[in-house]
Amino acid sequence: xxxxxxxxxxxxxxxxxxxxxxxxxxxxxxxxxxxxxxxxxxxxxxxxxxxxxxxxxxxxxxxxxxxxxxxxxxxxxxxxxxxxxxxxxxxxxxxxxxxxxxxxxxxxxxxxxxxxxxxxxxxxxxxxxxxxxxxxxxxxxxxxxxxxxxxxxxxxxxxxxxxxxxxxxxxxxxxxxxxxxxxxxxxxxxxxxxxxxxxxxxxxxxxxxxxxxxxxxxxxxxxxxxxxxxxxxxxxxxxxxxxxxxxxxxxxxxxxxxxxxxxxxxxxxxxxxxxxxxxxxxxxxxxxxxxxxxxxxxxxxxxxxxx
Amino acid sequence: xxxxxxxxxxxxxxxxxxxxxxxxxxxxxxxxxxxxxxxxxxxxxxxxxxxxxxxxxxxxxxxxxxxxxxxxxxxxxxxxxxxxxxxxxxxxxxxxxxxxxxxxxxxxxxxxxxxxxxxxxxxxxxxxxxxxxxxxxxxxxxxxxxxxxxxxxxxxxxxxxxxxxxxxxxxxxxxxxxxxxxxxxxxxxxxxxxxxxxxxxxxxxxxxxxxxxxxxxxxxxxxxxxxxxxxxxxxxxxxxxxxxxxxxxxxxxxxxxxxxxxxxxxxxxxxxxxxxxxxxxxxxxxxxxxxxxxxxxxxxxxxxxx
Numbered sequence: 001x002x003x004x005x006x007x008x009x010x011x012x013x014x015x016x017x018x019x020x021x022x023x024x025x026x027x028x029x030x031x032x033x034x035x036x037x038x039x040x041x042x043x044x045x046x047x048x049x050x051x052x053x054x055x056x057x058x059x060x061x062x063x064x065x066x067x068x069x070x071x072x073x074x075x076x077x078x079x080x081x082x083x084x085x086x087x088x089x090x091x092x093x094x095x096x097x098x099x100x101x102x103x104x105x106x107x108x109x110x111x112x113x114x115x116x117x118x119x120x121x122x123x124x125x126x127x128x129x130x131x132x133x134x135x136x137x138x139x140x141x142x143x144x145x146x147x148x149x150x151x152x153x154x155x156x157x158x159x160x161x162x163x164x165x166x167x168x169x170x171x172x173x174x175x176x177x178x179x180x181x182x183x184x185x186x187x188x189x190x191x192x193x194x195x196x197x198x199x200x201x202x203x204x205x206x207x208x209x210x211x212x213x214x215x216x217x218x219x220x221x222x223x224x225x226x227x228x229x230x231x232x233x234x235x236x237x238x239x240x241x242x243x244x245x246x247x248x249x250x251x252x253x254x255x256x257x258x259x260x261x262x263x264x265x266x267x268x269x270x271x272x273x274x275x276x277x278x279x280x281x282x283x284x285x286x287x288x289x290x291x292x293x294x295x296x297x298x299x300x301x302x303x304x305x306x307x
Numbered sequence: 308x309x310x311x312x313x314x315x316x317x318x319x320x321x322x323x324x325x326x327x328x329x330x331x332x333x334x335x336x337x338x339x340x341x342x343x344x345x346x347x348x349x350x351x352x353x354x355x356x357x358x359x360x361x362x363x364x365x366x367x368x369x370x371x372x373x374x375x376x377x378x379x380x381x382x383x384x385x386x387x388x389x390x391x392x393x394x395x396x397x398x399x400x401x402x403x404x405x406x407x408x409x410x411x412x413x414x415x416x417x418x419x420x421x422x423x424x425x426x427x428x429x430x431x432x433x434x435x436x437x438x439x440x441x442x443x444x445x446x447x448x449x450x451x452x453x454x455x456x457x458x459x460x461x462x463x464x465x466x467x468x469x470x471x472x473x474x475x476x477x478x479x480x481x482x483x484x485x486x487x488x489x490x491x492x493x494x495x496x497x498x499x500x501x502x503x504x505x506x507x508x509x510x511x512x513x514x515x516x517x518x519x520x521x522x523x524x525x526x527x528x529x530x531x532x533x534x535x536x537x538x539x540x541x542x543x544x545x546x547x548x549x550x551x552x553x554x555x556x557x558x559x560x561x562x563x564x565x566x567x568x569x570x571x572x573x574x575x576x577x578x579x580x581x582x583x584x585x586x587x588x589x590x591x592x593x594x595x596x597x598x599x600x601x602x603x604x605x606x607x608x609x610x611x612x613x
Contacts, residue, residue, distance in 0.1 A: 009563050016568035019533030020584035021540050024566070025349045027588035032566035043532075057535075060527040064535040163471070195563050221588075222350060228588035232564050 004200045012199050013039040019064035023056045027228025029219035029235060030054065030137035033192030034108070037135055037214075040202040043067045045104045046084050050077035050118060052110035053144040054137060067103065075117045077107045078125035081132045104133060104206065111138040111152035114215070115173050126182040126211040133206070134213040136175070139220035147223030154243075155298075156291050158278045159223070166291055167281060175215055180249040185210030188248040188257075191217035193235025197246055197257055204250075217244045225277020237272040242299045245306075256306060263303065269296045308361035309453055309500050312374040313445070314392045316381050316545070318350040320442035323468060324380075325356035327446045327484075330464035331456045332360035340365055351543035351586060353390040360455075367503065374400055376498040378449055380441040382406035383605065385417065387542050393417065401498045403448055405431070405441045422497055424448070426490075432483035435475055440483035447484030447491075454496025458488060536584075540567070544587030546602040552577055554599035561591035561600065 006012065017038040024031045030053060038045075045067040049055050051074045058069050072080040085105045091097035109118055114136035122134065141159050142148040148161040151173045162168035179187045186205040190198040198216070205212040219234040221227065226234060238244035239258060246258040260266045270292055273279040282288045311328065315321035322343040329341030337360040344355040357371045373395040382404055384390040396402065398420035404413060410423040426448060431439035443465070450456035465484060469477045519525075550561070557576040569581040570591060580591075592600040 010559055012563055014559060014562050014572045018568055019535045020567050020569045020581060021535035021538035022567065023349060023352075023538075023540075026351055026543060026586035027590055028566050032564065035566060035568050058529070061529055062535045062538055063529050064533055066532040192566070193564075228350070229590055229593040231566070231588070231590055232594050 004203060006196060006200050006203060009196050012036070012195055017041075017043055017066055019066070021062070022064045023059065024053065025220075025222045025228070027221045027231045028053075029192055029221075029231045030110075030139055030216065031192075032195075032231070033137060033190065033198060033216040033218060034135070036192060036195050036198050037106075037202060037216075038065075040199050041104055041106065041133070041206060044102070045106050046070070046088075048072060048077050048080040048084060048105065048107045050074045050107070050109040050113045051144075052113060052137075053139070054108055054110065056144070074109070074113045076121055077109050077113065077118060078121045078130065078132070078134070081105045081107045082125060082128070082130055085131060105131070107132060107134045109134075109136055110143065110150075111136055111140060111175075112142045112150040114138070115151035115175050119178070122179075122213075123182060126179070126184045126213075129210055131209055132211060134211065136213075136215045137218040138215050139218040139223060140172070141220070141223050143220050143223045147220070155295060156279065156282060157224075158281060165281060166288065167278070176247065176249070179213050179215075180254065182211075183252070184213060184249075186212040186248065186250050187215075188213075189215045189217065189244065189246055191235050191239065191244060191246065193217070193219065193232045194239060194246060194258065201248060201257070204248075223278070225280070226275055230275060234272070234275060237267070237275070241267050241269045241272045242303050243269055243272055245302065259306075260303070263300050269299050308359055308363070308365065308367070308503055309376070309455075309498065310371045310374050311358040311360075311376045311378065311449060311453075311498075312371045313356040313358075314377065314379045314381075314384050314390055315354055315356075315442070316350075316384070316543070317352045317354050319380050321354060321356050321380060324378075324442035324446045325358050327443075327461075327464045327468045328449055328456075329358045329360070330467055331446075331450055331460045332358070332453075334460040334463055335456055337362060337455070338365050340367075344370065349543070351545060352540075353384055353387060353542065355391075360453075361500070361503075363503070371395075373397070373501070375501055376401045376403065376449060376452060378403045378445045380405045380445055382408065382413075383545075385413065389539070389542060397421065399499070399501075401452060401494075403445060403452065405439075405445060422494070424452075424491065424494060426487055432479065432486050434479045434483075440480055443480035443483035444487040447487035449498075450484070451488045451491045451495050452498040454498070458485065461485075461488065539583050540586050541581075541583045544582075544585060544605050546587050546589060547582065547605050548580060548585065548587070548589055548592050549601050549603055550578055550580065550591075551599045551601065554597050556597055556599075558596060560594050560596065564590050564594045566590065 018035050043066040047069045140152045146160045149159040149168050153168045154172045156167040158167045185208040188201045219231045242260040247256045313321045325341045329339045333339045340359040400421050402423045405426045410425045428439045431444045434440050450461045562570045569584045570578045
């Protein structure tokens with residue numbers, strides 16, 4: 001694998017493919033990631049968008065995309081992508097589209113779709129070896145409808161449907177492992193708040209043949225209850241504290257692209273938790289030591305298993 | 308039938324406010340509709356909510372074009388045509404504005420003939436977060452203005468709607484609503500019902516009959532690229548980031564981190580903000596390593612976006 005031409009954040013494109021004026025919330029962490037995807041992938045794309053926050057990007061007669069965009073139901077975006085890919089292949093085979101005019105097929109869904117009801121059609125698409133890119137913007141809940149919990153919601157987070165004293169009781173699904181178990185061409189976890197790591201991964205994966213899948217950590221000011229200005233801080237702390245591992249699966253191997261400091265030296269997970277309103281009940285009116293310790297232990301155990 | 312329209316910015320709690328007013332009407336024996344307009348209800352964006360209340364069955368649907376009472380919790384919306392605050396406002400419409408400017412000034416500025424009342428944002432009851440509870444205050448004032456809602460119904464409606472948010476919020480909102488209810492007592496009943504138009508007087512809307520076309524023609528295709536450029540999300544902003552180019556060292560982090568991509572770099576690498584589209588999230592301010600970005604309150608000058 002050749003070395004990336006992207007050495008520093010200054011090497012990222014400073015003019016952007018995605019247009020402004022979208023209806024996403026101010027400070028949207030998902031939009032920050034999608035902006036970089038569009039910059040690196042360019043204009044020759046077809047976005048196949050399952051219902052979610054990002055379907056609001058394109059509301060007739062407005063679209064921020066310079067390439068094409070179509071809309072599907074939540075469970076069927078990869079099936080839609082199959083149809084688009086097949087149509088493009090047929091047009092090229094019949095000589096009605098020049099090979100250099102080919103488009104990249106990009107599925108865009110939220111975590112509600114990716115971790116839950118869209119998992120079956122994604123599994124089938126990877127199994128069939130569909131040549132596409134899948135972007136899951138993971139804001140850890142059903143953001144567009146008022147932030148109900150999804151299978152991506154972390155333990156103890158408060159959502160519109162987990163308002164108990166200890167928040168959401170289940171644990172976030174390991175979608176990276178599920179996707180990687182299918183042995184696709186590429187899987188990565190990324191974050192819009194880590195633009196260089198994100199851009200390098202897209203650059204590395206975009207021309208691989210087969211299924212390329214990304215889970216983009218997307219801090220959500222509206223659903224996670226923090227000020228929009230803090231989106232980057234929240235994302236950076238998730239990486240520094242070890243909550244959100246940045247990694248990739250390629251050629252049958254998993255590699256971490258940014259490893260946090262060792263235990264004892266890296267900031268505690270509570271540094272990340274306490275700046276978000278969705279975890280406020282763990283700190284006030286009294287500190288919930290049990291739950292905080294449990295979350296920290298989970299993160300520590302993950303990094304111990306890596307080294 | 309009472310037709311009441313709320314205007315606010317996303318996040319000010321106006322959906323809940325209309326819900327409380329609707330519930331209070333219901334408790335007084337009215338048939339009620341209350342609904343926020345579903346769409347881009349994002350923090351800071353201009354949003355709407357509607358309440359209809361009548362002792363008879365309500366057959367009217369959809370947005371309220373001819374309001375009896377218009378409530379505005381953010382006076383900057385009055386200067387934004389896109390917010391549509393003055394849609395269908397006549398001399399019999401009561402306008403209630405949360406503002407610290409004189410109502411006479413607003414009457415003159417907007418050339419209004421009807422009754423204009425204000426709630427002071429500075430004097431309004433503040434919540435535990437230190438912000439004035441304008442949604443609750445406006446509900447209290449509205450309940451008094453329609454003259455059909457008792458204090459006890461208002462209190463019950465607030466308990467009913469806010470109880471899941473905890474005791475503190477219920478108590479604060481009650482205080483804000485009741486204070487406004489008392490303050491506006493002199494105007495009790497100023498908002499009057501307007502009779503439903505009879506079927507005979509019904510004027511059909513200006514429909515345009517479209518012929519049936521196949522999907523290739525009739526489906527909502529967008530044939531141009533990046534048309535969101537025409538959507539001025541700059542109107543969402545309550546604070547405007549301003550870059551001090553003297554201090555800027557052209558690191559371009561603001562360009563990389565701005566989620567909306569509204570910070571461009573000029574030929575020399577200095578950042579420039581597109582105020583037509585900047586939503587005012589202030590990520591640039593938080594991330595600027597040299598603290599070369601400041602925030603100033605909007606609107607800079609009347610109605611100014613760019």
